[in-house]
Amino acid sequence: MGRIDVKNLCMEYNQKRVLDRLDLEVLHGEFLVVLGESGCGKSTLLNLIAGLREPFSGQILFDQRDVTRLDVQSRNVAFVFQDYALYPHMTVEQNIRFPLENLKLNRREIDHKCDGILTRLRLNDFRNQYPNQLSGGQKQRVAIGRAMVRDPFVFLFDEPLSSLDPHLRDHLRLELKQLHKELKKTFIYVTHDQLSAMVLGDRVAFMDDGKIQQIGPPLQLYRSPANIRIARFFGFPPVNVLTATDFERLSGKPAPDSKMKFCIRPENLECRADSKGCFEVQWIQQMGAANFVYISVGKQTICGLGKGSLHKNQKVSCNFKSENLMIF
Amino acid sequence: MTRALHAGFYGVILLWSLWPFIWQWVTSVKVPSNISRIPPLLPEHLSAANYSAIFSNETFIRVIWNSIAVGLGATAISLVVGAMGAYGISRLLERGRRWIMLSLLVVLMLPQVSVVTPLYRIVDLMGWGDTLWSLIAVYSIFSVPLVVWVMYQAYEEIPETLHRAARVDGSSEWTIFTRVYLPLGIPGLVSSGLLSLIFCWNEFLFALTFTSSYKARTIPVGISLFSGQYDFPWGEITAASSLVTFPIILIVIFSQKYLVRGLVGSGVKG
Ligand SMILES: Nc1ncnc2c1ncn2[C@@H]1O[C@H](COP(=O)(O)OP(=O)(O)OP(=O)(O)O)[C@@H](O)[C@H]1O
Ligand SMILES: [Mg+2]
Numbered sequence: 001m002g003r004i005d006v007k008n009l010c011m012e013y014n015q016k017r018v019l020d021r022l023d024l025e026v027l028h029g030e031f032l033v034v035l036g037e038s039g040c041g042k043s044t045l046l047n048l049i050a051g052l053r054e055p056f057s058g059q060i061l062f063d064q065r066d067v068t069r070l071d072v073q074s075r076n077v078a079f080v081f082q083d084y085a086l087y088p089h090m091t092v093e094q095n096i097r098f099p100l101e102n103l104k105l106n107r108r109e110i111d112h113k114c115d116g117i118l119t120r121l122r123l124n125d126f127r128n129q130y131p132n133q134l135s136g137g138q139k140q141r142v143a144i145g146r147a148m149v150r151d152p153f154v155f156l157f158d159e160p161l162s163s164l165d166p167h168l169r170d171h172l173r174l175e176l177k178q179l180h181k182e183l184k185k186t187f188i189y190v191t192h193d194q195l196s197a198m199v200l201g202d203r204v205a206f207m208d209d210g211k212i213q214q215i216g217p218p219l220q221l222y223r224s225p226a227n228i229r230i231a232r233f234f235g236f237p238p239v240n241v242l243t244a245t246d247f248e249r250l251s252g253k254p255a256p257d258s259k260m261k262f263c264i265r266p267e268n269l270e271c272r273a274d275s276k277g278c279f280e281v282q283w284i285q286q287m288g289a290a291n292f293v294y295i296s297v298g299k300q301t302i303c304g305l306g307k308g309s310l311h312k313n314q315k316v317s318c319n320f321k322s323e324n325l326m327i328f
Numbered sequence: 329m330t331r332a333l334h335a336g337f338y339g340v341i342l343l344w345s346l347w348p349f350i351w352q353w354v355t356s357v358k359v360p361s362n363i364s365r366i367p368p369l370l371p372e373h374l375s376a377a378n379y380s381a382i383f384s385n386e387t388f389i390r391v392i393w394n395s396i397a398v399g400l401g402a403t404a405i406s407l408v409v410g411a412m413g414a415y416g417i418s419r420l421l422e423r424g425r426r427w428i429m430l431s432l433l434v435v436l437m438l439p440q441v442s443v444v445t446p447l448y449r450i451v452d453l454m455g456w457g458d459t460l461w462s463l464i465a466v467y468s469i470f471s472v473p474l475v476v477w478v479m480y481q482a483y484e485e486i487p488e489t490l491h492r493a494a495r496v497d498g499s500s501e502w503t504i505f506t507r508v509y510l511p512l513g514i515p516g517l518v519s520s521g522l523l524s525l526i527f528c529w530n531e532f533l534f535a536l537t538f539t540s541s542y543k544a545r546t547i548p549v550g551i552s553l554f555s556g557q558y559d560f561p562w563g564e565i566t567a568a569s570s571l572v573t574f575p576i577i578l579i580v581i582f583s584q585k586y587l588v589r590g591l592v593g594s595g596v597k598g
Contacts, residue, residue, distance in 0.1 A: 047492075079492070079496040081492070085489035086493075087490065088512065089508075089511045089512055098497055098499075102497055147496075150498070
């Protein structure tokens with residue numbers, strides 16, 4: 001199985017708290033994305049789960065077995081690094097054989113397993129090439145191949161796609177998702193990219209302040225975020241955050257609470273041409289599939305979804321459904 | 329015009345720095361009896377007499393072998409110790425690297441005269457006087473820090489994720505060192521090995537102090553103690569000197585890429 005429980009995990013670097021009593025449950029076979037801002041401790045969490053570092057306090061359980069004090073060799077995890085960390089002086093085949101040779105298996109067994117992986121990941125034609133001769137997608141497959149030969153308990157990914165160009169990234173996300181379906185193993189993927197989280201995750205855990213703030217299916221974090229930071233993290237263009245006065249200006253209704261912040265996503269705020277409308281289009285952002293218009297409300301510029309053909313300085317009126325309003 | 333000026337300028341500098349060598353080569357191929365006669369400036373015909381004299385000189389042959397043995401011995405020891413040491417400092421040490429590296433640098437920069445007396449006492453106490461071992465041991469003291477410095481820089485350039493990847497793949501530190509860091513550090517090993525060889529080949533002070541016979545003397549000492557029965561054998565000295573400069577010139581020409589890397593740092597990236 002592949003269930004992981006992280007309990008009360010604390011980690012410090014030079015007296016600076018990075019993880020603060022963090023709890024996390026990872027279910028068997030799920031694709032969990034840990035999302036958070038740069039520097040919030042995602043890599044630290046991953047290294048602790050892998051056993052590359054020792055936590056300050058707390059527990060890590062693999063299938064209810066306490067592995068907190070076990071070293072990385074005895075945990076049998078797979079780790080795919082941001083730069084893939086392929087051994088540059090070894091061929092694709094040697095890279096994949098390396099973990100097996102460490103297990104001191106016999107030649108025939110190693111050959112057999114290695115061939116299986118190469119075929120499965122469509123790497124047979126590249127088996128004698130060196131990592132610097134491979135494309136990004138091939139590198140990812142080699143890294144995953146090297147990780148999966150040992151039949152690991154869990155796959156850990158540390159932002160492997162963040163440095164690539166968008167098209168390739170899109171393609172690799174698809175491959176990764178596909179692979180997860182085939183392998184039926186637990187995947188934990190950390191990233192600061194909300195789009196990757198939305199696309200890849202069965203569940204997304206949002207990390208901030210050394211804790212998991214919210215965990216759930218991506219749409220749940222998107223539609224009903226637990227706090228304003230999570231709301232701000234998802235979506236592009238970013239969510240509109242309004243004060244009570246600006247909210248009243250926009251909706252024409254009294255705000256339920258004057259101290260709260262009112263958030264509405266641009267795609268849920270429809271702006272239509274209306275000669276009696278109270279708002280004026282400042283500028284239009286063409287996105288192909290949709291046009292986003294920017295309007296002034298009070299001192300603030302907010303963004304909405306343009307309906308029909310609009311042009312600059314046109315009067316518009318704005319509507320949204322109350323179920324799409326997020327109040328914090 | 330400026331090109332001609334440049335060419336002339338470089339010509340002068342070249343002549344200035346190469347002059348001693350040119351003079352030495354020219355002298356070494358003169359007929360022994362004509363050695364100190366100045367006209368003619370260049371020998372009328374080339375003579376191999378000086379070279380055949382030194383090659384039939386058993387002492388000189390012995391000295392060459394001593395130099396080779398000491399150079400290879402000390403370099404081998406330094407490469408083994410230095411490569412492992414650099415790995416340990418670079419990847420296993422949590423803190424204190426700076427101080428270790430600085431103290432090694434101090435050893436490397438130490439004026440040799442300042443330690444020759446204590447080292448002589450130690451060599452003497454160990455009963456190693458006048459042996460190749462004494463030179464190998466003492467040269468290692470200086471070339472180990474050299475190798476550590478070059479290899480440390482080479483290892484620091486290897487991405488840290490490679491070390492973690494190897495740990496995740498179930499390797500022991502020893503496996504990581506031998507299968508990942510050592511192969512990736514080969515350029516650094518070559519350059520620091522060559523620097524160490526050159527140092528051992530040229531070293532004079534310790535070789536002179538710790539040896540009392542040709543049993544362990546190396547080339548620089550051997551040449552300086554060359555003397556004939558009646559007069560100073562200029563021809564043979566210049567022939568011997570030309571001969572021992574030769575390997576160094578070859579090393580510099582054919583491995584300048586590595587040497588420059590070793591001196592400037594950067595052992596891994598193309
Ligand atoms: N070895 C270390 N020594 C000291 N501080 C560290 C160390 N590793 C990480 N930190 C600090 O801990 C915090 C969390 O680092 P971590 O690498 O886990 O963040 P991250 O969420 O992975 O960031 P990123 O998205 O940029 O990769 C950062 O403030 C970082 O400066
Ligand atoms: Mg990170």
